[in-house]
Amino acid sequence: MHGAGRRLMASGFMSCAALLSMIAVTSAAAAGVQDRGSPPQATQSAPMEAPPGAPVSAPAAQAANWKTYTFPAEGFSASFPTEPSKEKQSVTTDAGVFELRTYLASSEAVALYIGVCDYGETAKGSDPDAVLQGAKDGAVSNVHGHLIDSKKVTLGIYPGVAFEAAAEGAHLYGRIYLVGSTLYQAFVALQSNRPYPDTNRFLDSFQLVPRPTP
DSSP states (O other): OOHHHHHHHHTOGGGHHHHHHHHHHHHHHHHHTOOSSSOOOOSOOBOOSSOOOOOSOOOSSOOOOOEEEEETTTTEEEEESSOOEEEEEEEEETTEEEEEEEEEEEOSSEEEEEEEEEOGGGGTTOOHHHHHHHHHHHHHHHTTOEEEEEEEEEETTEEEEEEEEEETTEEEEEEEEEETTEEEEEEEEEETTSOOTTHHHHHHHOEEOOOOOO
16 A cells, blocks of 8 residues: 555544545546456455445444435436535546546545546447456555455446455445446445444445436
């Protein structure tokens, strides 16, 4: 892990939101530069009976007022316990520079994140499995974490990958979907000793909505 990553981990969980953003940028970059010929090797893969989730013990502080937020321009809706903050970041890959739009809600106990990155014409001809595996591997390797579980999933007709990973002092749950040329990332990050019972509630809430016609 780079020095900045170590400092983020060491400074407490409030920095986990920043760490999660760093993971997502790496994930989007890894997805955008995958070799179109063959998918990368997964660090570990195992079948799961159900989508990954956290244990049921609640954190000390937890928001109760969940609400569904819809973003038609981005083509998705999701439930958050508080209104997510919105930011834009540039992601540099071998295929060019892309814009990553992020939606983040965080508290002392957890960070909930959705990222949207459109690859446009660059994604044409790419192997969806390679893109998804690259995004997952990029997220895990960026924090020198290890993969606990992983499986292929779908969102309607669109392919995705669900995974659980651990790094020093942190736990990460993720689902990544490729919808045409758009990569959607839904991540939950929490301290290893602060399980979050609403992990699946957040991840399950992610849904596609029609984008307005230009």
